[in-house]
Amino acid sequence: MMTIVSEQGMNVEALQTKYLIIDCEIYTEGTRKYWKIMRVGNHIEVHHFFDDMLKAFDMDDLVMLWSLVKDKFNSTEPTDDKEREIWVELKRLFEPDTNDELWKLQKKIHDLTWKLYDSCGVHHVSTEKGIDIYMLVEKEYPLSRETLTLMLVAKLLVDQDNEMSIELLRKIFM
Template structure:
């Protein structure tokens, strides 16, 4: 039985792609290998950390001198900025609206965990980074259990970190 080797092509650009009135992120890789994603979380399922860092570099570069004009462009910048350069006030304000039912998922290929609500609120966080959290959110995350595709040391470490946050003494 032959195993096909997958060649990883680096990301060189991105754009917003529209088809049938739906907007997608079009990720362009070396050799004109492209893939479109409607949802940010779908990108995370297929990205590794290098892809994520490169996309953030490209988004930051594009919007260093101009403002995004499209909702998908704004969404890219907001989600990636929250990942790499979190704003304490913004994250704490968003957490005020995060209640049960809540989903907590780990995308271990890129090292991102994702907390979401049924109403569409999302927080994407790099595993190794410490983000400001209200006392209630880590507790909700533990109650709703981390969803992972397969057991990993990264998942165990993330659970320990959130457990410590949820059980820290009140000041």
């Protein structure tokens, strides 16, 4: 037997479709430059800031973008500022290097804000002096004890009992 249910009692949500990233290029509009992310099915996204891209991406998107950028710039050098920026930020995320200038700047970090992009699993540490550090949650980075402590303090101010703060504590004491 079938029961007829009125539409008003139904809670129907559309299925969310995820389209894979197939290409990335620099898009210029006037004097501003953007990253133009092309997905399967001719879906296009435009991002001006790396933060905005992280808000819209998940881990699969980041891995796919890194793969595309790595393939493109392993054979050639980035020529544009936007190309260089995405190359450097993704390389720091996926292949941290202790000789990188960013990690040496940690000694000058005294004040910071800390964010976590849950969708893609990225820590973002920024300072008032304009230093931005992006780190994948599951990777180990050459962070100084002082930077880890500042991250922990910033996190504890927001949420006192959290798995992320416990993870940061473990890293500090290791």
